Amino acid sequence: MIITIWVTVVLASLALIFARTQRVTAYFAANAKAEMQASMILDGGVQYVEATIVNAESIEDIEDQLLYDTMEIEDAGYFWVIRPPEYDIDREPEYGLVPENCKININTADANMLMGLSGMTNELAASIIDWRDEDDEITEGGAESDYYQLEDHPYDCKNAPFETVEELLLVKGCTEEILYGEDTNLNGMLDDNEDDGDLSDPIDDRNGSLDIGLFRYLTVDSNEKNMDVDGNARININNSEARSDLTTLLEEKFKEDRALEIMVRMPEGTTFENILDFYFRSGLEPDEFEEIADSITTTDDTELDGLINVNLASKEVLLCLPGLEEGDVDALVNSRPENEEGIAWVVDVLDQEKAVPIGALITGRSSRYSADIVSVSQNGRAFQRARVIIDPEASPSKIVYWKSISHLGWPLDREILETLRSGEPLE
Ligand SMILES: [Ca+2]
Numbered sequence: 464m465i466i467t468i469w470v471t472v473v474l475a476s477l478a479l480i481f482a483r484t485q486r487v488t489a490y491f492a493a494n495a496k497a498e499m500q501a502s503m504i505l506d507g508g509v510q511y512v513e514a515t516i517v518n519a520e521s522i523e524d525i526e527d528q529l530l531y532d533t534m535e536i537e538d539a540g541y542f543w544v545i546r547p548p549e550y551d552i553d554r555e556p557e558y559g560l561v562p563e564n565c566k567i568n569i570n571t572a573d574a575n576m577l578m579g580l581s582g583m584t585n586e587l588a589a590s591i592i593d594w595r596d597e598d599d600e601i602t603e604g605g606a607e608s609d610y611y612q613l614e615d616h617p618y619d620c621k622n623a624p625f626e627t628v629e630e631l632l633l634v635k636g637c638t639e640e641i642l643y644g645e646d647t648n649l650n651g652m653l654d655d656n657e658d659d660g661d662l663s664d665p666i667d668d669r670n671g672s673l674d675i676g677l678f679r680y681l682t683v684d685s686n687e688k689n690m691d692v693d694g695n696a697r698i699n700i701n702n703s704e705a706r707s708d709l710t711t712l713l714e715e716k717f718k719e720d721r722a723l724e725i726m727v728r729m730p731e732g733t734t735f736e737n738i739l740d741f742y743f744r745s746g747l748e749p750d751e752f753e754e755i756a757d758s759i760t761t762t763d764d765t766e767l768d769g770l771i772n773v774n775l776a777s778k779e780v781l782l783c784l785p786g787l788e789e790g791d792v793d794a795l796v797n798s799r800p801e802n803e804e805g806i807a808w809v810v811d812v813l814d815q816e817k818a819v820p821i822g823a824l825i826t827g828r829s830s831r832y833s834a835d836i837v838s839v840s841q842n843g844r845a846f847q848r849a850r851v852i853i854d855p856e857a858s859p860s861k862i863v864y865w866k867s868i869s870h871l872g873w874p875l876d877r878e879i880l881e882t883l884r885s886g887e888p889l890e
């Protein structure tokens with residue numbers, strides 16, 4: 464009898480151990496499946512974004528927030544493409560892509576343009592210039608290799624262009640605080656831990672508003688081809704060999720005698736700083752200028768770097784353009800035509816004195832876009848997040864930057880995860 468009981472106990476405990484192992488295995492299998500779902504949805508999300516940009520026929524096809532909000536992959540999970548809210552920095556996320564040319568390019572902007580950003584310091588602006596210029600001459604306040612060689616882990620000054628914005632963390636005067644502000648999870652919103660002082664990381668000032676740092680205003684990826692909207696090379700009006708092309712263009716668009724009238728005003732050898740300069744000195748009417756603006760250029764360069772999209776950039780970024788004051792920027796933002804892809808309209812808003820100095824620094828359309836993609840498995844047990852930058856002008860289009868930022872944590876409302884974990888679908 465005693466023996467029988469003993470055997471039963473042993474068998475029962477064996478069964479218990481076995482059941483537990485089964486359960487743990489099943490749990491791991493379910494988690495592995497969730498992880499895989501989340502990462503496959505993320506990859507799919509990146510392809511979706513790339514296709515959306517490449518296939519878009521107008522900006523409207525890219526701008527619609529509904530294209531990026533709670534996209535469901537049946538029986539697998541969901542993804543979102545989030546972007547920092549532009550005006551109300553609260554807890555309401557915004558969805559969509561960010562044109563990289565709505566930011567300041569740290570490879571091309573001079574110290575004055577950099578200093579236009581609030582949060583930028585003289586020291587950092589000077590050090591950015593020294594980091595990317597080839598020489599070892601220290602700009603006042605800046606730093607070259609001599610400085611970096613004295614760090615605990617010494618390194619050389621790069622003396623070459625930045626490849627990522629994150630590289631700034633190597634540069635004198637830049638800290639995570641300056642770069643990311645209080646928004647350490649990079650969602651552009653004020654999360655609980657970003658507004659509780661030192662109760663939890665990061666340390667913040669608990670003032671109910673988000674200090675956003677410089678990161679969202681900076682890029683190394685605002686490059687575009689010097690081509691018109693249809694992909695044709697532009698006519699360089701400073702190149703005397705292209706004069707006949709310009710005459711042909713003017714004759715095509717306007718009457719022959721009008722074309723002659725314009726050409727007479729620019730004798731051979733006349734050069735222009737940029738196309739806005741050409742507008743003011745050629746005697747073109749604004750509507751005439753609008754018709755040809757996209758077909759002309761003042762440089763033989765096939766790539767244009769660091770131009771700022773005057774049709775979409777925020778006030779903060781436009782204020783970095785030389786000579787523009789708040790009133791000018793307000794006037795520009797309030798006069799933007801809807802879905803415009805050119806810059807000709809700028810001459811209706813700014814006078815010659817203000818327009819010409821910015822003419823070579825602005826563009827009308829977007830080229831590279833960044834996307835911040837968040838994916839989650841159907842059961843809410845796994846999520847993934849990545850920042851990517853897509854170059855649709857390369858052929859074929861390509862992803863020029865891809866960084867996993869899943870380690871920053873879940874960037875959307877926690878309720879989404881709770882809903883999914885309770886087995887409910889999202890609305
Ligand atoms: Ca240097």
Ligand SMILES: [Ca+2]
Nearest residue numbers: 646650652654
């Ligand atoms: Ca945040």
Ligand SMILES: [Ca+2]
Nearest residue numbers: 656660663665
């Ligand atoms: Ca905190």
Ligand SMILES: [Ca+2]
Nearest residue numbers: 668670672674
């Ligand atoms: Ca704060």
